[in-house]
Each structure stands twice: as structure tokens, then as C-alpha cells.
Amino acid sequence: MAGKPKLHYSNGRGRMESIRWLLATAGVEFEEQFIEKKEDLEKLRNDGYLLFQQVPMVEIDGMKMVQTRAIGSYIAAKYNLYGKDLKERAWIDMYVEGTTDLMVMIMYHPFEPADTKEKNLALIIERATTRYFPVYEKALKDHGQDYLVGNKLSWADIHLLEAILMVEEFKPDILSAFPLLQALEGRTSNIPKITTFLQAGEATERWEGCCHSEEEIQYLIVWLLQKITQP
Amino acid sequence: MSGKPKLHYFNGRGRMESIRWLLAAAGVEFEECFLETKDDLTKLRKDGSLLFQQVPLVEIDGMKMVQTRAIGNYIAAKYNLYGKDLKERALIDMYVEGIADLNELLMMHVSQPADKKQEYFANLVDKATNRYFPVYEKVLKDHGQDFLVGNQLSRADVQLLEILLMAEECKPDILAKFPLLQSFKARISNIPTIKKFLQPGSQRKPPLQEKDLPSVMKIFQ
Numbered sequence: 460m461a462g463k464p465k466l467h468y469s470n471g472r473g474r475m476e477s478i479r480w481l482l483a484t485a486g487v488e489f490e491e492q493f494i495e496k497k498e499d500l501e502k503l504r505n506d507g508y509l510l511f512q513q514v515p516m517v518e519i520d521g522m523k524m525v526q527t528r529a530i531g532s533y534i535a536a537k538y539n540l541y542g543k544d545l546k547e548r549a550w551i552d553m554y555v556e557g558t559t560d561l562m563v564m565i566m567y568h569p570f571e572p573a574d575t576k577e578k579n580l581a582l583i584i585e586r587a588t589t590r591y592f593p594v595y596e597k598a599l600k601d602h603g604q605d606y607l608v609g610n611k612l613s614w615a616d617i618h619l620l621e622a623i624l625m626v627e628e629f630k631p632d633i634l635s636a637f638p639l640l641q642a643l644e645g646r647t648s649n650i651p652k653i654t655t656f657l658q659a660g661e662a663t664e665r666w667e668g669c670c671h672s673e674e675e676i677q678y679l680i681v682w683l684l685q686k687i688t689q690p
Numbered sequence: 691m692s693g694k695p696k697l698h699y700f701n702g703r704g705r706m707e708s709i710r711w712l713l714a715a716a717g718v719e720f721e722e723c724f725l726e727t728k729d730d731l732t733k734l735r736k737d738g739s740l741l742f743q744q745v746p747l748v749e750i751d752g753m754k755m756v757q758t759r760a761i762g763n764y765i766a767a768k769y770n771l772y773g774k775d776l777k778e779r780a781l782i783d784m785y786v787e788g789i790a791d792l793n794e795l796l797m798m799h800v801s802q803p804a805d806k807k808q809e810y811f812a813n814l815v816d817k818a819t820n821r822y823f824p825v826y827e828k829v830l831k832d833h834g835q836d837f838l839v840g841n842q843l844s845r846a847d848v849q850l851l852e853i854l855l856m857a858e859e860c861k862p863d864i865l866a867k868f869p870l871l872q873s874f875k876a877r878i879s880n881i882p883t884i885k886k887f888l889q890p891g892s893q894r895k896p897p898l899q900e901k902d903l904p905s906v907m908k909i910f911q
Contacts, residue, residue: 529784533780536776548764552763
């Protein structure tokens, strides 16, 4: 059955946002069904829609896909955002895993206890500026091309743009020491489909309301409740 | 310089074990360089060998690969353990990610504080037997084939066997309610490359003992 992909998640970024970015960049229209209360999640579970009882879940090409990385890999490959061969794919995977690690830190930040919140934010900034961003700055410097891998827009660039924008929300001048990342940010933001995504009303609300709104935190709590217990 | 992949990690399972399994299943010989002290890690960092200052690191095909998933993806694709098309790959990815989530739980068990350990263990067993194992049991039941995806050995089968054995180390009767997983375990264990890996003297690593935890933590702190 053809038709638009359908995303099941809370009305917030969380683990679904990277998927929204990918689909938007690929120019794929999608629908969203928001989980607003625990019963919505229970229904999905009872209907047998969630392989591991968790969201994100994306209905696409006849599959009910779960697991963020699996979904991202499928979309990237389908829409030619995954490089041209195995080695390019390896680099894209490494880069995406790096930005994922950074974004997961940011995702969990709202849930830090009040007394360690500031320290946690300082760690995020430190990691961004000393562990992650330098890698991407160097990659761009070394080959002098417009995109991270294979001289062509890929999942790695989109994921990095997403991470940059998220960190900039905490510290607007975070890229001050990274001229090539600034250029990449400008360049990718200006890709028409990405510009549209950033400007679209829903995305902007999600963007401006981001992880700081009480509603978003509640939705994320619903998500967390059904996540594996973290040590 | 030999052509063999070279693995850099501490001498234990951790995040490198699934890579060892994949290479072994594919029949690929590999070398290992063990981190024993913090200086060993520092040296790798200073050499610029670690893209994000972290291990696992696998030197393979001229690349210094990091990030467990990236490494696993590359090896699986290279050695035809990743299905025949995009959709089979999607299924394999979903199954492998589920296993990875369970593996995180297993990995963290040994480092839980004493007062939390029992509760943690109960949750671990609950998740294994109610969330994860039923999925794979059902997959095997629904298609009646020997392997999880596409009627041929894939990375999903290798990683599932790995986790089944690890779970049994925690609780020997954990597969009691899963007859198809039991026969799966026997079947996949008998594949020659895997059988060899399961024998004493192979590069498979034993579970981390609590007493060894301090020396491992020293490397990474």
C-alpha cells in the first residue's frame, strides 16, 4: 500500500526528530499521529504495532518500523542520502553516530536533577566544542568539499545541521571557532527542502517550544516511562 | 602490515564483543591490541587514532573505524550478513537494535551498586523474557525458517545467539519458555565458524567479573 509514511510519537522532538529531518530533506511528505496520553501508547502496544513496545514507530512501505537507527538507515538508503558505496557509508555511519551521542546528551538534559543541571550543560558544551565539532570541521578542511562525505549531501550533513542548531539554542555563538561548520550550516539550511522544514509552522513550534516546554517534557516522560530503565 | 583487521579495546567483552562475533562468524581472522592502562588509551588519543576519543577502534581496510554500530554495519555488509535488499536490511537492523538494547542492560548489570542489583536483575529478566525474546520466538514461529531474515544467516542471527548465551549466563533457565529459541541456539552454534568461536582458546571473551571492574574503570576514567 503506497501512501505517505506515518510517524507515531509524542508531539515533540525526542528520538523522532532526526527522522523528520531526513524525510523533509528527501522531500517526502509524511503524516503524524501524536501520542498524547498513556492510553494512546497502550493502544499501539495492544494492537501489536510496536515490535519492542516502544516508539518511535514509522509506518512506511508496508512495514511498521521501529528503532530510530533502523528507520534512519532505511530512509537514508532509500532516498540516496547514504553515500555511493560501502566505504562512504562507513564514514556516514561514524559521523551520524557521533552526532547521535551529542544529541542524546542534549535530549536527556531536561531530566537532569536541578543541582547537576548546570554542570551537565557545561559538559555538553565541552563535548560539542572539543570532541565532536572539531572532527567535522577537520573533515571539511581536509577535503575542502561542501559536504562531509563523497562531495554530496548525505545523512551525515543533515544530522550535523540538526545537532548544531540544537547546541546553538543553548549557546548561540557555539560555532565561533568553527568557520567551516558555519559555512556548512548556512549552506545546508539554504537547501530548499530544509529551509521549508525549518520555516514550517509545526517544525518552528517544535523548535521554539523545544525541550523546554512543560508539555514537551510530559510527552518525553511518557516516552521515558516505557524506555528501558537506565542505570 | 598484515591484512587482518586489528581490534583495539580492553581485554573483555564490553562493546567490542559483538564485533568479535561478527568477524568470527564471517570466518575473518583478526588481531587484538588490548588497552591495559589509562596510558594506553591516552596514547591512542594522542596518535589521533580515535575519531571521537573513544574505543572500540577497528583498523580495517585502511580505515580506523570507531562507533560500534558503524563498525558492525560495515563488517555485516562486507561479508554478506546484511540481507539481500533494503527491506531485509531494515528487518535485520530492527532486530539487531532490539538486541543491542537488551545488551546494554546486560552490560550494566555488573556495575550496579549492591543495593540495586536485585531490582536491576529482576527488571533485566523481565525485559528479556517479556519484551525481547518473545519477538524473536514469534519471528521464527511465523515463517518457520532456520534464520531470522531471508532464510539465510545474517548478522541478526549471530547477535541473537550472542545475547541468548549471555542471558543464560545470568539465568540458566531463561529460555525455558522459548522452544524455538532453544533450537535456534543449537542450530546456529553448530555453524562451523561459530562452533569454532565457541570453543575454548578462541578470541571470545568471558563475562566481566565484579573484581575486574576497578581495573577496567581505571582505563576509562
